[in-house]
Amino acid sequence: MHPEKLPHIILRIGVAIAFLYPPYAALGDPISWFSYFPNFIKALPIPEAVLLHGFGLLEVIIALWILSGKRIFIPSALATAMLAAIVVFNLSGFDVLFRDIAIAAMPLSLAVGAYREERAHWTRST
Amino acid sequence: MGKTISILVIVVIVILGGWYFYSAGHNLKQQEIPQTSSSNATTSPSETSTSSGDVTVTYTDAGFSPSTVTIQAGQSVTWVDQRSGPMWVASDPHPVHTGYDGTSRSQHCAAGYTGATPFDECGGGTSYTFTFDKVGTWGYHDHISDSASGTVIVTPVTQ
Numbered sequence: 001m002h003p004e005k006l007p008h009i010i011l012r013i014g015v016a017i018a019f020l021y022p023p024y025a026a027l028g029d030p031i032s033w034f035s036y037f038p039n040f041i042k043a044l045p046i047p048e049a050v051l052l053h054g055f056g057l058l059e060v061i062i063a064l065w066i067l068s069g070k071r072i073f074i075p076s077a078l079a080t081a082m083l084a085a086i087v088v089f090n091l092s093g094f095d096v097l098f099r100d101i102a103i104a105a106m107p108l109s110l111a112v113g114a115y116r117e118e119r120a121h122w123t124r125s126t
Numbered sequence: 127m128g129k130t131i132s133i134l135v136i137v138v139i140v141i142l143g144g145w146y147f148y149s150a151g152h153n154l155k156q157q158e159i160p161q162t163s164s165s166n167a168t169t170s171p172s173e174t175s176t177s178s179g180d181v182t183v184t185y186t187d188a189g190f191s192p193s194t195v196t197i198q199a200g201q202s203v204t205w206v207d208q209r210s211g212p213m214w215v216a217s218d219p220h221p222v223h224t225g226y227d228g229t230s231r232s233q234h235c236a237a238g239y240t241g242a243t244p245f246d247e248c249g250g251g252t253s254y255t256f257t258f259d260k261v262g263t264w265g266y267h268d269h270i271s272d273s274a275s276g277t278v279i280v281t282p283v284t285q
Contacts (some may be wrong), residue, residue, distance in 0.1 A: 035272040
């Protein structure tokens with residue numbers, strides 16, 4: 001393994017952990033995790049379980065995609081946006097959720113790096 | 127390009143930080159105005175006080191009202207749910223509820239728990255009363271919808 005790849009792998013593993021644990025934990029404690037959804041989402045005519053576990057499925061897809069390391073700009077950007085949204089819509093819990101801002105720096109870093117690589121690929125392919 | 131991005135990031139952090147500290151300072155000022163709940167005291171618009179000194183907080187779609195209450199140690203707060211769904215009042219932080227007595231929700235809501243009565247409804251309901259014996263400022267939230275939150279300020283008993 002090229003030594004320069006190790007930090008990138010560590011970042012991806014960290015983001016994956018942050019996105020694999022919530023859907024797993026939500027299976028056992030859906031009330032706690034569903035409470036993080038903003039009210040305008042809860043007001044949608046969609047069953048809570050569908051919203052919660054559907055969002056969890058999205059988190060799993062993002063985690064696995066980032067873990068793969070292949071063309072990860074999209075999932076990294078999504079991960080950044082999702083973490084930022086969790087903080088914004090749960091400001092009353094900022095004393096705990098401030099950590100999500102720090103965690104969001106990881107997928108943001110991956111997204112910035114991936115953008116540079118993938119833009120070069122898009123440029124070559126056009 | 128790199129310098130521009132660095133400056134942009136710093137500006138965003140400063141703006142977010144300034145907004146956060148402004149919000150935190152505003153909330154702190156509300157918590158630093160303790161008021162007695164005796165019958166001769168003027169009741170502030172942020173409190174509801176009965177003749178016994180106990181307080182009632184109503185929970186509507188707009189949140190808890192009043193959002194901040196002040197009582198003396200040994201007095202109670204009753205939360206009344208006026209929304210369509212159940213509420214679950216519990217101590218901050220979500221979701222572990224350890225703020226009031228240090229025990230977690232999985233501990234103090236477990237069947238057979240023999241410790242002190244927790245500041246935790248331990249389930250959905252439409253009314254909940256808790257007697258505060260500990261002096262301090264206690265944040266709480268609705269566990270089912272943790273964006274709804276409030277504060278109970280407990281002051282020492284005045285003779």
